[in-house]
Amino acid sequence: MKGIKNMNRNNVLHLLSSVISEKEIIDCIGELVKIKSYQGVENQETEAAEYICRLFESEGIESGLVPVAEGRCNVIGKIKGNGKGKTLLLTGHMDTVPPYDMPN
Numbered sequence: 686m687k688g689i690k691n692m693n694r695n696n697v698l699h700l701l702s703s704v705i706s707e708k709e710i711i712d713c714i715g716e717l718v719k720i721k722s723y724q725g726v727e728n729q730e731t732e733a734a735e736y737i738c739r740l741f742e743s744e745g746i747e748s749g750l751v752p753v754a755e756g757r758c759n760v761i762g763k764i765k766g767n768g769k770g771k772t773l774l775l776t777g778h779m780d781t782v783p784p785y786d787m788p789n
């Protein structure tokens with residue numbers, strides 16, 4: 686992807702919209718935030734990690750789970766290139782804040 690350093694937000698959004706619809710993004714995030722993944726929940730992040738792993742696999746992305754602590758694991762996904770370019774690593778986290786007294 687030549688010139689990716691020069692891409693602005695609108696260019697990135699346009700590129701993303703060519704491979705995934707806004708509805709698909711909203712549906713995916715909606716399902717993900719339904720999963721209780723905060724401290725005090727049994728297997729705190731495991732269900733969210735398994736959801737992401739299944740999503741990757743449904744898209745043909747090689748993936749797996751790596752346990753890091755009780756009820757917590759990392760998702761590893763790999764999309765192989767042609768071996769001639771640079772490597773890109775994306776990271777994030779899955780722990781969340783509990784809803785406390787928030788209504789539904």
